[in-house]
Amino acid sequence: xxGLLTDARLAYRTHGSLAETRDNAILFPHMYSGTPASLDGxxxxxxxxxxxxxxxxxxxxxxNGVSSSxxxxxxxxxxxxxxxxxxxxxxxxxxxxxxxxxxLVVGFSMGAQQAYEWAVRFPEAVRRLAVxxxxxRTTPANDLLVAVSAEALQTGGTLQHARFWAATGLSAEVFxxxxxxxxxxxxxxxxxxxxxxxDYGRFEAADLLCxxxxxxxxxxxxxxxGDLGAALGSVSARTVVAAFSHDAWFPVADCAAEQRxxxxxxxxxxxxPWGHYAWGMxxxxxxxxxxxxxxxxxx
Amino acid sequence: xxGLLTDARLAYRTHGSLAETRDNAILFPHMYSGTPASLDGxxxxxxxxxxxxxxxxxxxxxxNGVSSSxxxxxxxxxxxxxxxxxxxxxxxxxxxxxxxxxxLVVGFSMGAQQAYEWAVRFPEAVRRLAVxxxxxRTTPANDLLVAVSAEALQTGGTLQHARFWAATGLSAEVFxxxxxxxxxxxxxxxxxxxxxxxDYGRFEAADLLCxxxxxxxxxxxxxxxGDLGAALGSVSARTVVAAFSHDAWFPVADCAAEQRxxxxxxxxxxxxPWGHYAWGMxxxxxxxxxxxxxxxxxx
Numbered sequence: 344x345x346g347l348l349t350d351a352r353l354a355y356r357t358h359g360s361l362a363e364t365r366d367n368a369i370l371f372p373h374m375y376s377g378t379p380a381s382l383d384g385x386x387x388x389x390x391x392x393x394x395x396x397x398x399x400x401x402x403x404x405x406x407n408g409v410s411s412s413x414x415x416x417x418x419x420x421x422x423x424x425x426x427x428x429x430x431x432x433x434x435x436x437x438x439x440x441x442x443x444x445x446x447l448v449v450g451f452s453m454g455a456q457q458a459y460e461w462a463v464r465f466p467e468a469v470r471r472l473a474v475x476x477x478x479x480r481t482t483p484a485n486d487l488l489v490a491v492s493a494e495a496l497q498t499g500g501t502l503q504h505a506r507f508w509a510a511t512g513l514s515a516e517v518f519x520x521x522x523x524x525x526x527x528x529x530x531x532x533x534x535x536x537x538x539x540x541x542d543y544g545r546f547e548a549a550d551l552l553c554x555x556x557x558x559x560x561x562x563x564x565x566x567x568x569g570d571l572g573a574a575l576g577s578v579s580a581r582t583v584v585a586a587f588s589h590d591a592w593f594p595v596a597d598c599a600a601e602q603r604x605x606x607x608x609x610x611x612x613x614x615x616p617w618g619h620y621a622w623g624m625x626x627x628x629x630x631x632x633x634x635x636x637x638x639x640x641x642x
Numbered sequence: 643x644x645g646l647l648t649d650a651r652l653a654y655r656t657h658g659s660l661a662e663t664r665d666n667a668i669l670f671p672h673m674y675s676g677t678p679a680s681l682d683g684x685x686x687x688x689x690x691x692x693x694x695x696x697x698x699x700x701x702x703x704x705x706n707g708v709s710s711s712x713x714x715x716x717x718x719x720x721x722x723x724x725x726x727x728x729x730x731x732x733x734x735x736x737x738x739x740x741x742x743x744x745x746l747v748v749g750f751s752m753g754a755q756q757a758y759e760w761a762v763r764f765p766e767a768v769r770r771l772a773v774x775x776x777x778x779r780t781t782p783a784n785d786l787l788v789a790v791s792a793e794a795l796q797t798g799g800t801l802q803h804a805r806f807w808a809a810t811g812l813s814a815e816v817f818x819x820x821x822x823x824x825x826x827x828x829x830x831x832x833x834x835x836x837x838x839x840x841d842y843g844r845f846e847a848a849d850l851l852c853x854x855x856x857x858x859x860x861x862x863x864x865x866x867x868g869d870l871g872a873a874l875g876s877v878s879a880r881t882v883v884a885a886f887s888h889d890a891w892f893p894v895a896d897c898a899a900e901q902r903x904x905x906x907x908x909x910x911x912x913x914x915p916w917g918h919y920a921w922g923m924x925x926x927x928x929x930x931x932x933x934x935x936x937x938x939x940x941x
Contacts, residue, residue: 483830484817491802491809495790498797503790510790511810515893518783531782591890594814 353431354403354410358386359394368398368442372457391636402432406553413549425561429460449473456561462578463563472580476593479563493555505539514589516616575604582608587621652730653702653709657685658693667697667741671756690935701731705852712848724860728759748772755860761877762862771879775892778862792854804838813888815915874903881907886920
């Protein structure tokens with residue numbers, strides 16, 4: 344996009360050690376409203392992302408408040424794309440860490456956007472791809488939700504934006520069956536406060552807007568003259584595309600439509616009432632997600 | 643609610659003539675962001691709501707800009723409930739028009755809230771009840787959507803609120819399959835402009851907020867000490883409860899849960915990708931809705 348990010352800083356976090364053969368690296372970019380630390384809970388001994396086996400690199404996307412972001416930069420911050428993130432991550436992974444081939448690139452939501460971008464742009468560098476509840480190209484329906492989310496931020500600030508996410512990010516089943524009880528919340532108010540307001544409230548609106556603008560522009564078909572089928576058809580990674588059963592932001596059918604365009608791919612559904620928030624919400628969702636990762640890493 | 647609406651005005655519209663036997667009256671309260679004229683398209687010769695057969699009364703809910711509303715009243719406008727609407731409508735129907743028994747009360751969305759209130763509060767006056775995509779008691783999930791809708795109005799005005807509805811009121815299928823084409827829209831922008839921005843833009847924010855506040859408080863269980871089962875169990879009308887298949891605002895399961903509490907009732911589903919906007923969107927939805935009405939009126 345028009346604009347130059349000078350002295351860009353990419354904050355990242357690693358877990359485990361890179362093997363001398365440099366063939367145990369996993370890249371794990373993060374979601375909207377997260378940082379590399381948001382992913383710590385997925386990495387541990389005995390888990391699919393076991394730091395005793397893998398070298399897990401968690402890069403911080405631009406606009407997350409830790410990597411270069413409106414909040415920590417002077418002057419006008421340029422309009423960025425997911426491609427800018429991935430270009431910087433490629434310099435980190437290949438140039439700085441000396442890893443030529445990633446054993447896995449895995450991401451959820453905006454992390455999935457980055458993972459798709461990696462697999463399309465650098466197919467030779469991605470052996471396996473796992474994308475959860477995210478799209479390679481933002482659909483009109485998804486774009487409308489993101490646009491309205493950004494408007495809530497701009498006119499109402501982070502807390503109004505948080506409540507917008509509470510109203511749209513979960514499924515009605517969470518409320519109908521009071522699923523929030525078993526997830527450790529005391530009431531609907533407690534759920535809205537702790538899961539949404541406290542989370543989004545940590546960030547500056549300008550940083551979140553930077554991320555949302557990237558989200559809206561996400562489109563791997565830029566690498567194939569606008570042909571999504573050609574772009575996804577060029578992915579050589581063994582791929583798992585997974586949708587969350589009740590996710591209004593990334594409906595199953597939209598995720599499945601993209602999966603069918605990826606040659607060496609399988610489709611999975613994570614059953615959960617938690618909508619877009621199924622990502623690690625309770626043990627039930629974590630077990631399904633980790634099972635898909637375990638099977639993919641075993642190939 | 644605390645507050646007195648002095649000199650309340652209830653605007654209404656009728657179609658057809660009241661029979662001398664006064665046994666052909668139908669009450670048809672309207673939805674959010676509507677007026678009695680919004681219902682004209684449902685009433686006509688050969689239709690289930692045939693003015694040659696029925697005397698159709700369409701009352702305007704308070705806050706619609708025509709009946710008493712913040713925009714046409716001086717001083718502070720009181721906080722109202724759906725019960726206030728129905729109390730005024732009862733005076734119109736029984737006191738002014740001299741109808742003791744309605745052959746049908748039918749409503750969609752906020753119209754359904756008013757129809758449920760009628761059937762619970764005045765069971766002897768309602769012979770048949772048809773409620774589409776609406777609830778007798780607002781659920782926590784629905785309340786959260788309405789609250790966020792109101793926040794969009796307060797901070798961003800009617801157009802931001804319109805876009806919020808565009809993002810949440812339709813199903814993703816409308817966009818995925820470009821269903822908007824067959825409904826007469828030229829593009830997604832055209833859809834958002836004409837179906838949402840033009841519609842909500844006609845109203846004053848204060849009036850819409852008045853309606854949304856009533857929506858949030860809708861609860862027929864007020865008439866049974868908070869016991870929804872007892873309240874709906876007291877309905878004597880022959881009832882059809884219908885949900886729209888892809889409606890995120892009033893999910894099928896939430897509508898069905900209430901239908902099971904109404905003694906003499908049946909459940910219907912209107913299949914449509916149009917989400918909460920299935921109400922008369924295309925001929926396919928209209929045919930399903932009218933079929934349910936026709937069957938109910940034939941009993």
